[in-house]
Amino acid sequence: MHRLKTIFRVTVVLIVGLFLHYVLPQHDVVRVTSTEIIRTDFSGFNRIFYAQADSGGTAQITRDLRLINTDKKKTMLLGFVARDSTEVMVYRNEDTGWIWPPYFKFDSSDLQAESTSIARRENWAVLTHYGWRVRWASIYPNAVAVRLVEGPDVRIIPWFNIFFFGALIAGIAFLRAMWMQFRERAVDPLLDSAGHKYDEASADIAARGGRMRRWFASWRAKDKR
Amino acid sequence: MGFVRLVVFGFLALSVIYLSVSVYARSVRREKLEKSWAEDNPDSSDIAARDAFVAIGIVEYNASYRPKLIGLVYVVPTVIVATIVYITNAN
Numbered sequence A: 001m002h003r004l005k006t007i008f009r010v011t012v013v014l015i016v017g018l019f020l021h022y023v024l025p026q027h028d029v030v031r032v033t034s035t036e037i038i039r040t041d042f043s044g045f046n047r048i049f050y051a052q053a054d055s056g057g058t059a060q061i062t063r064d065l066r067l068i069n070t071d072k073k074k075t076m077l078l079g080f081v082a083r084d085s086t087e088v089m090v091y092r093n094e095d096t097g098w099i100w101p102p103y104f105k106f107d108s109s110d111l112q113a114e115s116t117s118i119a120r121r122e123n124w125a126v127l128t129h130y131g132w133r134v135r136w137a138s139i140y141p142n143a144v145a146v147r148l149v150e151g152p153d154v155r156i157i158p159w160f161n162i163f164f165f166g167a168l169i170a171g172i173a174f175l176r177a178m179w180m181q182f183r184e185r186a187v188d189p190l191l192d193s194a195g196h197k198y199d200e201a202s203a204d205i206a207a208r209g210g211r212m213r214r215w216f217a218s219w220r221a222k223d224k225r
Numbered sequence B: 001m002g003f004v005r006l007v008v009f010g011f012l013a014l015s016v017i018y019l020s021v022s023v024y025a026r027s028v029r030r031e032k033l034e035k036s037w038a039e040d041n042p043d044s045s046d047i048a049a050r051d052a053f054v055a056i057g058i059v060e061y062n063a064s065y066r067p068k069l070i071g072l073v074y075v076v077p078t079v080i081v082a083t084i085v086y087i088t089n090a091n
Helices: A002-023 A108-121 A159-219 B001-038 B047-063 B072-089
Strands: A026-041 A062-076 A081-092 A124-130 A141-146
Touching: A026 A081, A026 A108, A062 A108, A062 B072, A081 A141, A108 A141, B001 B047, B001 B072
Parallel strands: none
Antiparallel strands: A026 A062, A026 A124, A062 A081, A124 A141
């Protein structure tokens, strides 16, 4: 039972962690090499890893996908530790629109133009993205923003994530306080009165049982008692 | 279309939050009033007087600016979304 609980908890933490790792913004130090557009046919499996058609447009079975090709500086430990080597990384560049994930990105074309401009200058840039690169399923992280930086050793402070986790902790604390208040003021008194009623009822049954038994007893012959 | 969906579902979700926060805030206020009554009248068992005291306190609370602050539940996310829209799409 204890082990089952542990497994359950680890699974929940893992799922929530992976979800946040997919959805929250991350910053990569990259050198944009080129941009391109490919036609994409989604499968039922990898469809959920893509956003919808450009906002304002309509969805078709197949559509063009903007890609940004880069050389990316490798990192370790969720991007907190930078390494010297680089690897290639390909980002997709799609509108997220109004719904999900809530980046409210409508400027894919502008971002593509910006990336192309940066590619021509061969400078280092910081590219903000969410999502994963999964090669065997043709899944790309979605680029959200790109800006030029002086060099590859730039210090990045993830302001949004700091704010997000602060708000998340505050929200959980508040929810907990609300739940405690609800239990103290609404559930506990109800349980108390229910328990009280139950006690009264069982006492009543016990008393009545006593009366019944006495009544039955009164039918028996007195000498046999 | 997506925008309409965001507004409708966002409004519903925020309304749920708004209602639960107002119930919570009122409950905390009521508890505070009960405690202050118990402090001022430690050995009173006059429940009617206590209830009257609490009822007056709740009416005063309803008239004050505090419950109106809960309306920020609607304002803050709207401002945050507007800010994100601006930051993401401004060049």
